[in-house]
Amino acid sequence: MRKPSSIVASCIRLVRNVYLDFKYGGFLGGTRKTRYSLLGVEDTASTDYAALPFIFTGNTIKESDVLVDIGCGKGRVINWWLSRGFPNQIVGIELDDTVARRTKWRLRRHRNVEIICGDALAHLPVNGTIFYLYNPFKEPWVAAMKRQLELLFSTKAGISVFYYNCVYVDIFKNDPIWVVEEIVLDQRFHRLAVIRMKIENSDQDPASRPSSGVGASQFRASSPRSKA
Numbered sequence: 001m002r003k004p005s006s007i008v009a010s011c012i013r014l015v016r017n018v019y020l021d022f023k024y025g026g027f028l029g030g031t032r033k034t035r036y037s038l039l040g041v042e043d044t045a046s047t048d049y050a051a052l053p054f055i056f057t058g059n060t061i062k063e064s065d066v067l068v069d070i071g072c073g074k075g076r077v078i079n080w081w082l083s084r085g086f087p088n089q090i091v092g093i094e095l096d097d098t099v100a101r102r103t104k105w106r107l108r109r110h111r112n113v114e115i116i117c118g119d120a121l122a123h124l125p126v127n128g129t130i131f132y133l134y135n136p137f138k139e140p141w142v143a144a145m146k147r148q149l150e151l152l153f154s155t156k157a158g159i160s161v162f163y164y165n166c167v168y169v170d171i172f173k174n175d176p177i178w179v180v181e182e183i184v185l186d187q188r189f190h191r192l193a194v195i196r197m198k199i200e201n202s203d204q205d206p207a208s209r210p211s212s213g214v215g216a217s218q219f220r221a222s223s224p225r226s227k228a
């Protein structure tokens with residue numbers, strides 16, 4: 001049975017989520033079943049706001065970064081980036097056209113935000129630098145995304161991929177082009193992988209670059225949770 005203190009903590013998180021959702025135009029909780037599950041696409045569910053300060057800590061995001069949410073769903077991560085006052089270019093890409101249209105409409109007044117309806121792998125912005133994904137799809141898609149990132153970015157300055165609930169992270173781990181740091185943020189949250197590509201024709205090893213500032217990196221790998 002759950003302790004009363006954990007029930008209270010869950011209620012506080014829920015109230016905070018609802019508050020920030022409504023500040024940006026409407027409730028984004030719950031799960032929406034996808035029409036594309038046979039293709040290996042996951043349902044639409046939003047990242048908990050409480051996880052995001054653990055994922056993007058301190059100075060992870062620089063002024064020059066272009067932030068991309070691969071499978072942005074209802075756009076809660078974009079809300080959070082906006083709530084932090086980031087003036088950066090933000091791109092959300094969502095496959096489900098109903099969800100994408102709603103998110104685009106809701107965020108239409110934010111000039112730095114673009115919502116693209118379509119397959120993220122076909123629309124990755126070439127100026128993207130920080131890519132976030134919350135377990136949007138199954139293994140073959142993750143493998144295809146990795147190939148696409150390699151095609152687009154292998155000769156550019158390093159990109160960072162923040163893969164939350166990183167169920168298929170082994171695809172990156174088994175490839176020496178990539179450096180993977182797996183992080184358990186806190187018991188309440190899913191496992192995070194911060195993934196960087198080694199740059200071709202460069203001595204710069206992403207592992208030797210300044211840390212992403214991921215705050216809870218002392219919580220090392222343990223029990224992954226299963227789904228989005």
Ligand SMILES: C[S@@+](CC[C@H](N)C(=O)[O-])C[C@H]1O[C@@H](n2cnc3c(N)ncnc32)[C@H](O)[C@@H]1O
Nearest residue numbers: 044045046047071072073095119120134136228
């Ligand atoms: C678990 S939700 C995450 C939503 C949002 N990123 C968040 O964290 O709040 C994953 C979303 O990815 C979308 N998705 C899955 N495959 C996609 C693809 N190839 N291109 C664009 N979106 C995709 C799904 O439709 C779903 O809305």
